[in-house]
Amino acid sequence: MAVKTAVIGLxxxxxxxxxxxxxxxxxxxxxxxxxxxQACAQAQAAAPGLAIADSAEQAMADAxxxxxxxxxxxxxxxxxxxxxxxxxxxxxxxLGVDVAESRDLVARLAASGVPAAVNFTxxxxxxxTRTHMAAQQGQLGALAGVDIVVSYAQWPRLWQxxxxxxxxxxxxxxxxxxxxxxxxVAQRILGPLRVVQACPSYPTQPDLCESxxxxxxxxxxxxxxxxxxxxxxxxxxxxxxxxxxxxxxxxITDFYADWAxxxxxxxxxxxxAGDPRSGALQAQLGDLLLCLQGKPHRLATPDxxxxxxxLIETMLAGGAQPA
Numbered sequence: 001m002a003v004k005t006a007v008i009g010l011x012x013x014x015x016x017x018x019x020x021x022x023x024x025x026x027x028x029x030x031x032x033x034x035x036x037x038q039a040c041a042q043a044q045a046a047a048p049g050l051a052i053a054d055s056a057e058q059a060m061a062d063a064x065x066x067x068x069x070x071x072x073x074x075x076x077x078x079x080x081x082x083x084x085x086x087x088x089x090x091x092x093x094x095l096g097v098d099v100a101e102s103r104d105l106v107a108r109l110a111a112s113g114v115p116a117a118v119n120f121t122x123x124x125x126x127x128x129t130r131t132h133m134a135a136q137q138g139q140l141g142a143l144a145g146v147d148i149v150v151s152y153a154q155w156p157r158l159w160q161x162x163x164x165x166x167x168x169x170x171x172x173x174x175x176x177x178x179x180x181x182x183x184x185v186a187q188r189i190l191g192p193l194r195v196v197q198a199c200p201s202y203p204t205q206p207d208l209c210e211s212x213x214x215x216x217x218x219x220x221x222x223x224x225x226x227x228x229x230x231x232x233x234x235x236x237x238x239x240x241x242x243x244x245x246x247x248x249x250x251x252i253t254d255f256y257a258d259w260a261x262x263x264x265x266x267x268x269x270x271x272x273a274g275d276p277r278s279g280a281l282q283a284q285l286g287d288l289l290l291c292l293q294g295k296p297h298r299l300a301t302p303d304x305x306x307x308x309x310x311l312i313e314t315m316l317a318g319g320a321q322p323a
Contacts, residue, residue, distance in 0.1 A: 140245025
């Protein structure tokens with residue numbers, strides 16, 4: 001039986017997920033909702049047959065699973081509402097922007113007993129799976145650390161312009177939206193991290209999000225994770241994660257493509273066929289079905305997402321964590 005799913009938030013990610021769920025026989029999107037009439041109209045145009053509810057509560061009424069693609073702040077309210085009704089919850093990242101609120105959310109989701117996971121899109125990806133396995137099997141040799149490089153001509157990027165909240169400091173910014181993905185991957189490889197030093201830069205307009213981020217994080221063994229992120233200049237987008245090993249290093253670019261080097265130029269391992277974004281989301285949906293069935297899965301747990309959020313918010317505050 002297909003899992004009856006409600007989608008709360010019909011912006012960029014909500015529309016993408018509706019399309020992917022409609023293409024997956026494991027899911028039946030029973031309703032969607034967004035406070036924006038324009039977003040609802042765009043979602044219906046992109047996904048014919050999508051039923052638009054009059055409220056989030058109405059959208060969730062007949063659902064077994066609630067996917068939350070709304071901005072971070074209202075996610076807690078809808079997640080707890082769904083969990084109280086016994087519905088599984090799949091949340092977009094970041095988990096939230098207030099650490100105390102997110103701690104409470106994680107605890108209450110655990111107490112509810114409903115299946116819950118967070119959509120860090122690389123969690124079930126072949127690139128991360130191959131890299132993680134290579135590290136565990138010793139193929140990379142002794143690990144030397146991780147480099148994260150993110151650079152954009154503008155933020156939000158052109159395709160994100162409809163999500164205006166992404167440009168504001170309260171909930172948006174590339175550190176929360178993009179770097180969080182790579183820190184999740186780094187923690188899967190290196191184990192729990194802590195922020196040693198962070199230097200964010202902000203525009204003069206006080207409500208706008210960061211334009212640059214320089215940070216150093218470390219794992220329990222002192223292995224470094226170096227973060228360089230910037231916005232500005234005529235350039236293509238650059239999104240790059242390098243897992244450095246003494247025998248071999250792996251590079252993941254644009255979330256989906258993985259490369260290897262033993263000292264010479266990085267060579268592609270296996271470039272994704274077709275639309276890599278679609279493939280990654282279908283992999284996530286496959287593991288989400290495992291999560292809903294109580295089986296082992298690769299998706300981010302709420303606890304993992306909370307740990308990433310703590311790192312991100314510490315970095316944005318220009319802080320550090322004790323050893």
